[in-house]
Amino acid sequence: MTKISSSDVRKVAKLARLELQEDQIEAYTAQLEKILTYIDQLQEIDTKNIIPTTRAVEVVNAMREDIVEVNCSREEILNQAPHREGDFFRVPKIL
Secondary structure, three states: OOOOOHHHHHHHHHHOOOOOOHHHHHHHHHHHHHHHHHHHHHHOOOOOOOOOOOOOOOOOOOOOOOOOOOOOOHHHHHHOOOOEEOOEEOOOOOO
C-alpha cells in the first residue's frame, strides 16, 4: 500500500507554487515513498528507556563570579573624548 500518491505530490506542489512535469511527479512520489518507509523503520526502534536529549554532546556553561571592578573614573573617561560638554560627550547633530 502506498502512502504517497501522485495526487498528494501534485497538491503539495500546488501549495508550494511549483510547476512539476509528469515525470518529476512520478519521481518525487517514489522518493517520498522511500523516505516514509525509512521513517517507519525508525518508528520500530524501542526508545522506551532512552533519555530524550537535544544534542549529542552535553554543553555546560562555564560561569565566573560577577565582580565589579573600577578601572577608570568617570572624569578620566570624559577627558578622553574629543569634545565634552559638562559631564557628557558632545557629538554632532544627526538630524
